[in-house]
Amino acid sequence: xxxxxxxxxxxxxxxxxxxxxxxxxxxxxxxxxxxxxxxxxxxxxxxxxxxxxxxxxxxxxxxxxxxxxxxxxxxxxxxxxxxxxxxxxxxxxxxxxxxxxxxxxxxxxxxxxxxxxxxxxxxxxxxxxxxxxxxxxxxxxxxxxxxxxxxxxxxxxxxxxxxxxxxxxxxxxxxxxxxxxxxxxxxxxxxxxxxxxxxxxxxxxxxxxxxxxxxxxxxxxxxxxxxxxxxxxxxxxxxxxxxxxxxxxxxxxxxxxxxxxxxxxxxxxxxxxxxxxxxxxxxxxxxxxxxxxxxxxxxxxxxxxxxxxxxxxxxxxxxxx
Numbered sequence: 001x002x003x004x005x006x007x008x009x010x011x012x013x014x015x016x017x018x019x020x021x022x023x024x025x026x027x028x029x030x031x032x033x034x035x036x037x038x039x040x041x042x043x044x045x046x047x048x049x050x051x052x053x054x055x056x057x058x059x060x061x062x063x064x065x066x067x068x069x070x071x072x073x074x075x076x077x078x079x080x081x082x083x084x085x086x087x088x089x090x091x092x093x094x095x096x097x098x099x100x101x102x103x104x105x106x107x108x109x110x111x112x113x114x115x116x117x118x119x120x121x122x123x124x125x126x127x128x129x130x131x132x133x134x135x136x137x138x139x140x141x142x143x144x145x146x147x148x149x150x151x152x153x154x155x156x157x158x159x160x161x162x163x164x165x166x167x168x169x170x171x172x173x174x175x176x177x178x179x180x181x182x183x184x185x186x187x188x189x190x191x192x193x194x195x196x197x198x199x200x201x202x203x204x205x206x207x208x209x210x211x212x213x214x215x216x217x218x219x220x221x222x223x224x225x226x227x228x229x230x231x232x233x234x235x236x237x238x239x240x241x242x243x244x245x246x247x248x249x250x251x252x253x254x255x256x257x258x259x260x261x262x263x264x265x266x267x268x269x270x271x272x273x274x275x276x277x278x279x280x281x282x283x284x285x286x287x288x289x290x291x292x293x294x295x296x297x298x299x300x301x302x303x304x305x306x307x308x309x310x311x312x313x314x315x316x317x318x319x320x321x
Contacts, residue, residue, distance in 0.1 A: 005316040017305045024268040024301035025317035031232040031266045031299075032063060032318075037225050038266075041245060042069040043237030043281075045112045047076035049308045051236075052169035054315040059172040063318050064234075066221065067173060068181040068245040071146065071188025075126065076117070077170040078150060083122035084162040090114050127193050129153045134194065137207050145209045145217070146190070147173075147180035181218050183211050183244035215248070222248050223261070230265030236307045238273050238281020250292040267294055268301040270310045 013022045031038060040055070046069075058064050080087070090096065090104075093114045101111070109116035110123075117123065133152045137144060144152075153159065154174045165171045173180060185191045185208070197203040225231060235242040252261040273282030285300035294300065303310050 003320050005313065005321045009313055009317060017303050017310075020301055020303045021305075021310055021314060022317070024303060025314045027266060027299045027301065028232065028234065028268070028314065028318055034229060034265075036229050036232050036265050037065040038063065038232040038234060039066045039068060039245060040064045041233070041235045041237075041241045042067065042073045043239040043241040044070075044307060045072065045076065046236060046307065046311070047073045047080065047169070048112045048115055048117065050080065050167070051308070051311060052077055052080075052172075053167050054312045054319070055169040056167055056172040057319055058315050059169060059176055059178065060166075061319060062176075063315075064178075065225070066179045066181070066231075067169075068183070068218075068241050070239070070241050071182055071185040071191050073241075074147060074150065074170070074180065074182050074185070075188055075190045077168055078126055078153070078159075079117055079122035081161050081163055081165070081168045081171070082125055082159055083118055086118040086121040086162075088116040088118070090116060123189055123193075126153070126190065129156075129158065130190060130193065131197065134197070134203055134207055138203060143207055143209055145180075145214065146182045146185040149208070150174075151177075179217070179221055181214050181245055183214060184240045185211075211244075215244070215251070218245060218248050219252055219256075222252065223258075226262045228262065230262035232266035233264045233268070235267070235269040235271075236311055238269075238271055238279065242269070243280050246288070246293050247291075253292055263295040263298055264293060266299050268303070270303045270305060270307040272304060272306070 009018075009022060013019060028038070040058075042051070088109055090111065091114055093111065104111055104116055108119040110119060130149060130153065133149050150170065151174045154171060186195065194203065194208060198205045222231060233246060246264065249261060249263055252258045267285050267288065269285070271281060273279050275282045275284055285294060285302060288294045289296060
């Protein structure tokens with residue numbers, strides 16, 4: 001690699017959010033060089049934004065060891081993998097009238113900003129494959145986490161892919177078998193599908209392991225991987241994808257009374273949330289010290305910008321592109 005992107009941002013990004021981007025990227029590299037493992041959390045529609053183009057390589061090169069994401073990000077990388085050619089881009093989405101939106105619905109398109117996900121080619125195709133693994137688990141009396149069911153589909157070899165699999169972060173995660181924590185999975189298209197099949201009596205809700213079980217799983221993982229220096233926390237967006245996993249440390253230190261549990265060793269958030277609204281997503285990192293999530297000397301960064309622009313640049317720096 002000629003490090004063209006790395007050299008560009010190092011030379012040009014000197015102040016304000018640009019400087020914070022470089023500082024956060026350098027500190028991320030420092031964490032890896034110190035031997036610390038790293039978590040990336042994803043809210044928003046980062047998979048539909050095709051973050052896999054850079055995140056997949058981060059995973060392959062062991063620059064991230066665990067991911068927490070919303071159910072939407074979990075499934076939308078797979079939707080894009082199998083239905084990319086059927087997606088519809090609407091660059092003038094700000095000009096759409098309610099009638100225009102209804103026309104998209106009538107064509108079975110679900111719009112995410114400027115990108116429309118095709119229902120039949122993406123959502124229903126994956127639903128049919130999920131029904132098979134859900135049903136198999138029921139017949140065998142087994143239970144799995146949401147990400148594990150998608151790993152089963154990827155490993156089945158039955159997916160007809162429309163993008164290069166090297167650009168899918170889910171494929172990369174599956175190949176590395178890294179943990180994916182998915183709090184609130186029920187709030188996703190595939191979660192809704194599963195609920196509907198449970199309501200119809202075809203499946204049992206217990207087939208999918210719960211959020212509490214995810215928290216217990218993450219806590220065990222943290223205990224095993226955090227010593228002696230902790231784990232780095234790189235948060236894209238806000239919401240449950242960030243709030244859920246960061247609470248692992250205070251839960252262990254306070255509720256489990258494991259006071260020797262290391263704090264998160266690094267914290268960076270890409271966010272446009274506003275602190276004064278009282279949102280957890282907009283809280284400055286210092287506030288997390290009072291919740292016993294971060295320590296006073298934890299490297300802390302906030303980049304107030306668009307994650308679809310910032311995250312690939314930081315990943316490019318970390319990867320030496």
